[in-house]
Amino acid sequence: MEFLGQLTGGIAHDFNNLLMVILGSLELAKKRVPQDSKIYSLLNNAIAGAERGATLTQRMLAFARRQELDPQPVDVGGLIRNMSDLLSRILGAGISVDTQFPLILRPVLVDMSQLEMALMNLVINARDAMEGRGRILISAREDSFPGRPNESERLICISVVDTGPGMNDATLQRAMEPFFTTKGAGKGTGLGLSMVHGLAAQSQGHFVLKSTEGEGTTAELWLPVAVMETTQSPAQASIANTPDVAHQRSLDILLVDDDPLVLISTGAMLEDLGHHVVLAADGQAALSFLAQGKRFDLVVTDMAMPDMTGIELAGNIESLFPTLPIILSSGFSEITLDIKTTLTRLPKPFDQAALAKVIAETTRTRIEKPC
Numbered sequence: 001m002e003f004l005g006q007l008t009g010g011i012a013h014d015f016n017n018l019l020m021v022i023l024g025s026l027e028l029a030k031k032r033v034p035q036d037s038k039i040y041s042l043l044n045n046a047i048a049g050a051e052r053g054a055t056l057t058q059r060m061l062a063f064a065r066r067q068e069l070d071p072q073p074v075d076v077g078g079l080i081r082n083m084s085d086l087l088s089r090i091l092g093a094g095i096s097v098d099t100q101f102p103l104i105l106r107p108v109l110v111d112m113s114q115l116e117m118a119l120m121n122l123v124i125n126a127r128d129a130m131e132g133r134g135r136i137l138i139s140a141r142e143d144s145f146p147g148r149p150n151e152s153e154r155l156i157c158i159s160v161v162d163t164g165p166g167m168n169d170a171t172l173q174r175a176m177e178p179f180f181t182t183k184g185a186g187k188g189t190g191l192g193l194s195m196v197h198g199l200a201a202q203s204q205g206h207f208v209l210k211s212t213e214g215e216g217t218t219a220e221l222w223l224p225v226a227v228m229e230t231t232q233s234p235a236q237a238s239i240a241n242t243p244d245v246a247h248q249r250s251l252d253i254l255l256v257d258d259d260p261l262v263l264i265s266t267g268a269m270l271e272d273l274g275h276h277v278v279l280a281a282d283g284q285a286a287l288s289f290l291a292q293g294k295r296f297d298l299v300v301t302d303m304a305m306p307d308m309t310g311i312e313l314a315g316n317i318e319s320l321f322p323t324l325p326i327i328l329s330s331g332f333s334e335i336t337l338d339i340k341t342t343l344t345r346l347p348k349p350f351d352q353a354a355l356a357k358v359i360a361e362t363t364r365t366r367i368e369k370p371c
Helices: 002-030 038-064 076-082 084-091 112-130 169-174 192-202 234-240 260-272 283-291 310-320 352-363
Strands: 072-074 095-100 108-110 134-144 154-162 206-212 216-224 252-256 276-280 298-302 326-330 344-347
Touching: 002 038, 002 260, 002 352, 072 112, 076 084, 076 095, 076 112, 076 134, 084 095, 084 112, 095 112, 108 112, 108 216, 112 134, 112 154, 112 192, 112 216, 192 206, 192 216, 252 260, 252 283, 260 276, 260 298, 260 352, 276 283, 283 298, 283 310, 298 310, 298 352, 310 326, 326 352, 344 352
Parallel strands: 095 134, 252 276, 252 298, 298 326, 326 344
Antiparallel strands: 072 108, 134 154, 154 216, 206 216
16 A cells, blocks of 8 residues: 555656646636637636646545645534535435534544545445435544544544445455445546545544445544644734735746746746746756846745755755745645745645735745845
């Protein structure tokens, strides 16, 4: 499984770079054709297809435990109640859904959008197993994970139980493998359960499948309890309400990426936003531009580069220009837990709107050029 994770993550990383080029180029092309033309609708279709590809790579990265996550406190009961209408439409009239939550349930610490996707995958798997007729019970409880009774390690267990035919031991042992599926051709990628497994592991939790032939299946997603932080300070609130600076002035941006196609495509998106861009193919080239006295308002750098990573480049830049804002872009969660960084993150693939937003957020309080 570990080897499969590394292989899957590597493929997804490379595919993300390709999607970056495709999405960026399509968006720019779309801006240059009339909205009532046939080409415009074809470009929309192409963008939609590329976005579906991005969703697929996110599932692959989830299994490989390399997806970019934004963990925050999530009310499990509230989240599932908000999903009830969507679940009803997906399941159809033949399947009933019951929920069971305690009166008091502490929030979990997880990426909310990824938890939604994980729950959807579990419910869809249950639906397909029951072939359109049956019952699903979604419940949650606070408990200690079996074999780890330490009170300080109490987790929230989210269970999805179905009344389907269950799985035999051979199928159960392979159920979380990527691309493994018992469904017919064209009815699934085989990434649903592996994605849930990866999310649990990356969130410091667990994913457990229990099944008996003829008795149905129970899927348990164990997630850590969120430690609630203090409320936002007035200074933080002031920053959050600062006007969008990036759209008010043109910036001089140093763009660094070892993939020439990504470099050119991202550079074109930045120029289309009205910024002046200097391209650097690696960290050493970026440092050379800075050493020549060129002044920049912002650096946008890739993470995974040979010889000098984005983190290493950022460290070199910060030692020379401590006030120069830096955005770190990556195709997956390449920053391990032992590397501490406060750099702004921009997950690949990103579109022009996401790029503009992160530039605004990064530069709104640090718009002065380095001396």
